[in-house]
Amino acid sequence: MTTLTAEQERLLLKRIETLRTMDGKTALRLNDTVFKFLCALNANGFIDGDEFNRLDRMRYEALMKIRRVL
Numbered sequence: 001m002t003t004l005t006a007e008q009e010r011l012l013l014k015r016i017e018t019l020r021t022m023d024g025k026t027a028l029r030l031n032d033t034v035f036k037f038l039c040a041l042n043a044n045g046f047i048d049g050d051e052f053n054r055l056d057r058m059r060y061e062a063l064m065k066i067r068r069v070l
Helices: 006-021 024-043 049-063
Strands: none
Touching: 006 024, 006 049, 024 049
């Protein structure tokens, strides 16, 4: 299985965090783009199911502006 490089993961996480500051149609479009990209990464073997779930949860929480308290 191929994995993302540190730089690729950093860029993806930056896009996900950008959702926190956006509103309206722009946020929905970026959310859709990120979700489709995550699905493509998973389908092509770049990330496994656990990594997909982790990144997808981060995407959802960023869109809904949920801050996770650990």
